[in-house]
Structure formats: C-alpha cells, structure tokens
Amino acid sequence: MFDWFDSLISLSNPGSHWFWLGVAVLLLGVLLLAVIGLAIHLRLGNNQKSAHWKRVENKRQPQLLDYISGDISAATIHQDLSSGDKRVFTQLLARFATQVQGHERAMLEELAVPLLDSLASGTKSKKSGTRARCVNLLGTLGLPKYREEIVGAIKDPQLPVRMAAVQALILNPRCQEVDTVLDHLNLFEEVTDNYMSSLLASAGIESQPYMRIFMAMPDPPAQLRAIAARALLLMKDYEAADMVAEIISCEMPSSLLIPCLDILAEMGNCTHAPAIRNLLPLDDTPVFSAACRALGQVGDENDFPVLISGMNHSSPWVNLAAAQALGNLDAVDELLDFVDKDSLRAELAREVLSTIKIENAEEPAHAVDEPMEGLIG
Numbered sequence: 001m002f003d004w005f006d007s008l009i010s011l012s013n014p015g016s017h018w019f020w021l022g023v024a025v026l027l028l029g030v031l032l033l034a035v036i037g038l039a040i041h042l043r044l045g046n047n048q049k050s051a052h053w054k055r056v057e058n059k060r061q062p063q064l065l066d067y068i069s070g071d072i073s074a075a076t077i078h079q080d081l082s083s084g085d086k087r088v089f090t091q092l093l094a095r096f097a098t099q100v101q102g103h104e105r106a107m108l109e110e111l112a113v114p115l116l117d118s119l120a121s122g123t124k125s126k127k128s129g130t131r132a133r134c135v136n137l138l139g140t141l142g143l144p145k146y147r148e149e150i151v152g153a154i155k156d157p158q159l160p161v162r163m164a165a166v167q168a169l170i171l172n173p174r175c176q177e178v179d180t181v182l183d184h185l186n187l188f189e190e191v192t193d194n195y196m197s198s199l200l201a202s203a204g205i206e207s208q209p210y211m212r213i214f215m216a217m218p219d220p221p222a223q224l225r226a227i228a229a230r231a232l233l234l235m236k237d238y239e240a241a242d243m244v245a246e247i248i249s250c251e252m253p254s255s256l257l258i259p260c261l262d263i264l265a266e267m268g269n270c271t272h273a274p275a276i277r278n279l280l281p282l283d284d285t286p287v288f289s290a291a292c293r294a295l296g297q298v299g300d301e302n303d304f305p306v307l308i309s310g311m312n313h314s315s316p317w318v319n320l321a322a323a324q325a326l327g328n329l330d331a332v333d334e335l336l337d338f339v340d341k342d343s344l345r346a347e348l349a350r351e352v353l354s355t356i357k358i359e360n361a362e363e364p365a366h367a368v369d370e371p372m373e374g375l376i377g
Contacts, residue, residue: 056088064096067111068104074111090115094140101173112141123149128158135161139168143175151177154184162187170203178207182214185224193223197230208237215240216247222256229259233266241267245275254287261290268298280306288313289321296325304334311338311345319345327352 066072081089090112097108119142122134135153138146153165166188169177178200188196200211211228214220232240244260245268252260257279264272276295282288292310295303307329310322323345326335338349 053088056085057092060089060092068107078114086115090137094137097140109141116142116146120146120149123153128161131156132160132164135164135168139172143172147175151180154187159190170199176203176206178203179210182210182228185227193227196227197234200231201234208232208235212240212243216243222253226256226259229256229263233259233263236267238267241272245272248275250279254284257287258290261294265294265297268294270298273298285315285318289318292318292321292325296328299329304331308334316344319348323348323352327356330356332356
C-alpha cells in the first residue's frame with residue numbers, strides 16, 4: 001500500500017541518480033525563468049526608451065522647423081529642454097543637419113553649440129558605444145571646432161569609434177580631411193579594402209589630389225596605395241590615368257598593379273599604351289588579364305600579338321580578357337582564327353564576333369548624296 005511512498009523516499013536519497021536528475025531539471029527551470037524575466041525586463045526598457053524618444057521628437061521637430069523659418073529663437077528651445085531630453089534632441093538635430101545645406105545647416109549647428117561640450121567629454125568615456133556616438137554627433141554638428149577630438153578618435157582601440165571618426169572627417173562638407181584619413185589607413189586592417197575605397201570615393205572631387213599623391217608615394221604599403229587607387233577609379237578621376245602611366249612598373253606588387261591597370265582601362269587613352277607595353281611580358285595571371293583589358297581600351301593593332309598570346313593562355317580569365325580586348329580593337333581576322341577550334345577560346349571568339357556584328361548592324365546607313373542630287377536637279 002505504501003510502495004509509492006517508499007519509492008518517493010528513495011528518489012530523495014542523494015545517492016540516487018534520479019535525485020541528481022531532479023536537481024538538474026530544477027536548475028534548468030530556474031535558469032529558464034531567469035532568462036524569460038530578463039527578456040521581459042529588456043523589452044519593457046526598450047519600449048520605454050522608444051516611447052520617450054517618440055515623445056521628444058513629436059515635441060521638438062515642429063520647434064526645429066519653426067526655428068529654421070525664424071519664428072522662434074534658439075534660447076526659446078533651450079529654455080524648456082530638460083537634461084533627459086538633450087540626448088534625443090541632439091540626435092534629432094544631427095538628423096536634420098544631414099538633410100539640409102548652407103544657411104539652414106549653419107543655423108542647426110549654432111543651435112547645437114550648448115550641447116557639444118558634453119559630447120566632447122563623451123569621447124573619453126569608458127564605453128566604446130558612447131565614444132562612437134559622441135564622435136559621430138561631433139562630426140555632424142561640431143566641426144571644425146572639435147576637430148582635435150575627432151582626429152584623436154582615429155587612434156581609438158575600438159574599430160567602431162575609429163570608423164565614426166573617419167566618416168566624420170570624410171563626409172562632413174564643412175571640414176573634409178581626407179589627407180588625415182590617408183595618413184592613418186594602416187589602422188583599418190580589419191575593414192575590407194573595397195569598403196575603404198568606396199568611403200574615400202564619397203569624399204568628392206576635392207579629395208582627388210590627395211589620393212593621387214598618396215597613390216604615387218613610394219613609402220606607404222602597396223595595399224594602402226591600392227585603396228586610394230580604387231577610390232580614384234570609382235570617382236573616374238581622369239588625371240589619375242596620367243599619374244599611373246608615370247609610376248606603373250613591374251616592381252609593383254600585383255595588389256597595386258592591378259588597380260593601376262584598371263585605371264588605365266577605364267580612364268586611359270592611346271598615349272598611355274606604351275606604359276602598359278613596357279610591363280610585358282607578364283607571368284602573373286591576374287596582372288596579365290588586367291593588362292589585356294587595358295590594352296583593349298588604349299591599344300591598337302600593334303598589340304594584337306600580345307592579345308593573341310592571351311587567347312592561348314592557360315587561364316580562362318586571361319582568355320576572356322584577351323577576347324574582349326580584340327573585340328574592342330575590331331580584330332575580326334584574329335578572332336576568326338580561333339572560331340574553328342573546339343575549345344573555350346572558340347566559344348569566346350564566336351561570342352565576341354557576334355557582338356561586333358550586332359554593333360555594326362545597328363550603325364545607321366549613310367545616305368547616298370549623288371542620286372539625290374540628280375533627282376533635285
């Protein structure tokens with residue numbers, strides 16, 4: 001009758017494996033409840049912050065519009081600005097400032113002046129997130145006054161802070177310092193080269209002279225010079241082609257030589273062809289492929305032998321670049337020599353030839369003047 005009670009007593013025995021299984025289940029249950037409680041607490045906290053931000057924005061956004069239109073003064077806005085609202089209001093100011101230019105942006109920067117000292121001190125915070133946020137806001141609202149704080153942030157141990165400083169120095173139209181960013185490119189090895197190039201390219205044409213000088217300097221590592229070269233390529237800086245033709249050489253690492261050849265392929269002209277020919281012959285397959293692409297844009301019939309050797313190369317990427325280059329130079333006879341061969345080269349030659357024929361077919365026929373003159377006469 002009391003077998004179940006005896007079994008329960010045996011389960012409570014610390015020597016029983018069922019006892020420890022029960023303890024483990026109990027601990028897991030407590031841990032699960034703790035995780036659920038933490039998630040609810042964080043969710044409620046986020047909801048409160050979101051509601052607070054929305055209330056501040058709904059109240060301050062009309063005031064900013066009235067301030068820009070001249071209906072209210074800066075003193076009126078700061079008068080009833082509580083300490084709890086300053087962070088949200090500063091973010092709102094920065095958002096407005098990125099959407100306007102000229103006099104309106106200067107007004108918003110002036111309105112932000114009383115708030116910037118606290119941001120400057122925030123760049124020394126122990127929290128990397130706080131440092132990055134303050135640097136970002138100072139870059140939008142506080143340049144050039146707080147330039148030293150932003151330049152100092154480039155050397156911050158945390159990457160998000162360094163990136164906030166770089167974006168501030170590149171994207172702010174009031175104080176662009178691309179040369180400062182170029183001097184510290186070695187601190188951004190964790191960031192992909194393509195991203196850094198696109199970021200530099202967003203600085204605009206005023207930054208191109210600095211990048212050309214940096215690309216031509218022999219002291220910086222080739223990888224960093226290549227970042228500047230790709231940025232110039234993205235900006236289609238035609239003056240960069242002249243500089244590349246002067247500095248390009250076989251001694252360059254392929255990481256720099258390839259973007260230099262791409263610059264000549266994109267912005268070069270026939271006067272740059274000798275600089276490419278001086279590199280030949282090339283053993284490096286990616287470099288040879290880039291050289292074929294460049295010769296297809298700036299070369300002439302004198303380059304047909306090199307491009308034919310590219311068609312016979314073991315790499316299909318070189319074959320493709322050489323075939324397209326021959327097509328760009330209208331080397332129809334040279335391409336026809338590969339059509340009868342049963343290989344990838346034959347397919348490439350046929351594809352390029354069909355493109356040439358289509359382009360020629362689309363050219364408008366020239367009118368014949370002589371019969372028309374007879375009819376008129």
